Amino acid sequence: MGFRQLVEEPGPVGARQGKPGLRGALIGYGTIAEGHLTGISRTDGLEITAVVDVSPARRAAARRELPGVRVLAELDELSVGELDFIDLCTPPHAHLDGIRFGLRHDLAVLCEKPLLLDRRELEALELAEKASRGFLFPCHNYRFAPSVIAMKAALEGCGAADGDFRGHFRTLRTSHARGTADWRPDWRRERSVGGGGILRDHGPHSVYLAAHLVGSRPDRVRCDLRRPEGGPYADTEEYAFLSLSFASGAVVDFELDWTAAGRQTSYLVSGSWGHVRLIDDDLEQCVDGTARRSRLPSDFNDPRHGNWFKGVFEEFLAEVSEGGRSARLREDAAVTIRVIEAAYRSAALGGRWIDV
Ligand SMILES: NC(=O)c1ccc[n+]([C@@H]2O[C@H](COP(=O)([O-])OP(=O)(O)OC[C@H]3O[C@@H](n4cnc5c(N)ncnc54)[C@H](O)[C@@H]3O)[C@@H](O)[C@H]2O)c1
Structure with a gap:
């Protein structure tokens, strides 16, 4: 069947x-x-x-x-x-x-x-x-990490939804992730397999999350990249700094780093309404002067992210029941690909802003 x-x-x-x-x-x-x-x-x-x-x-x-x-x-x-x-x-x-x-x-x-x-x-x-x-x-x-779900809800209740949104996302890692030892564990540093370095590998998560939290898709990007000066990985970037700008006025910067001193994933969003900050499992918000903190175990350090995939597959089943007609995620992914391609172009042009 x-x-x-x-x-x-x-x-x-x-x-x-x-x-x-x-x-x-x-x-x-x-x-x-x-x-x-x-x-x-x-x-x-x-x-x-x-x-x-x-x-x-x-x-x-x-x-x-x-x-x-x-x-x-x-x-x-x-x-x-x-x-x-x-x-x-x-x-x-x-x-x-x-x-x-x-x-x-x-x-x-x-x-x-x-x-x-x-x-x-x-x-x-x-x-x-x-x-x-x-x-x-x-x-x-x-999008299905419990702390990201809570962050999205917090942002929906304040002025961030109207473009009063300045984001700074950081993905800090001490090296590239290794794949299964049974194949090519360092494929993330092989351009012909991974298609690039950290921008290609972690960039997609940051771009689709930025679009998800802002509530629209970015239309311009600028980017700086750093590759190792020598050695076996010299043709794949290990650090990327990007800025995305949105028609609503929102701006999101992000840093992706495979050479950090420790592992951490953090998303900070601020505006004239206050700020919301997520560091791994810890969510902190101060909106219109009211502060709140919560801890939401989210498994950011589990490389398999097993707990986040139930939401992905439930979303897939919902899409199946609509006959695959809602192209929303597919469009988000297409924009993500265009943003990352434009980011590589921006870096090659000395960090110029590029329309997506
Ligand atoms: N969404 C996430 O949070 C997340 C996390 C890690 C990896 N990923 C993505 O998942 C993909 C796989 O990453 P991974 O970490 O599991 O890599 P991995 O190296 O651990 O596993 C890849 C597997 O694919 C097999 N393989 C390679 N080429 C193949 C081909 N042409 N046909 C069939 N099998 C093939 C390999 O033998 C290996 O078993 C990548 O695209 C990566 O970016 C996503």
Whole structure:
């Protein structure tokens, strides 16, 4: 049964008596795939029936850890007629091919960030979408961190929503994250695999979160980048400073750093109304003179972000029940790709403002 046969029947998908839930294949069985599996296991109406991975060691791990699931080396070996969706957890260099494969077979396609690398890939996506009855669903999981949900609610209750919004977001890490030891653990420093350095890797989360918290999409960007002066990673940036500007007047700066002294994720938003500041699990707000602090365990330091994926998959099911027609997230992801491409251009032009 394909994706369309399920959604074209009335009633919520996965909740109909006597009907199976949606069946999917996980593509790339590495670090983040484990977070996706946690989310899927906590979401009614979804199951993984196949795994595809190019690494023999990862396929062996999948056979051990996921009994009953078909484990394959190539996308082409999938029995697509038995699937409703594929979930792409491969590194960035393989996203476009995976997306095209899923759309060619009219499947729903979930995909990790960075969805795609540039405008040319976006154009290829548009062509694939036109010819498909499936749809693309980008996984924007940081929006589901409990402390980010609380921050969004705090910002909605004050003047920030009207553009009185100045943001400073910091993603501090002591090095790049390493992927599974069974494949190419340092792929984030290989331009041909990761498509860049920290801007490509962490930039998407910061851009879509900024748009989410501001409530609109950015229209201009400027950026400074720093690469190591020598050594094996000299062609991938390890520090990025970006400013995004929005039509509403909001401005969000962010720093992404793989050379920080310690690990921390923080989002500060201020305006004439006061400020809201999130540091990992701690949310502090002072709005119109009233201060409040709360602690919301949010697992920012869990590289699999297992607890955030239930929200992602529930959102995916909601999208399925609308037949994949609400393109909101897909548009957010497209703007994110354009912002990051423009940021690289800005850095190459000495930090000039670039229209997105
Ligand atoms: N949303 C988040 O919070 C988050 C966190 C970490 C990683 N990610 C993203 O998830 C993706 C994977 O990152 P990771 O950290 O899990 O990497 P990883 O190296 O741990 O795992 C990648 C897996 O994909 C497999 N693979 C590589 N090329 C393949 C191909 N062409 N076909 C099938 N399998 C292939 C590898 O063998 C490996 O098992 C990246 O796009 C990354 O940016 C997102």
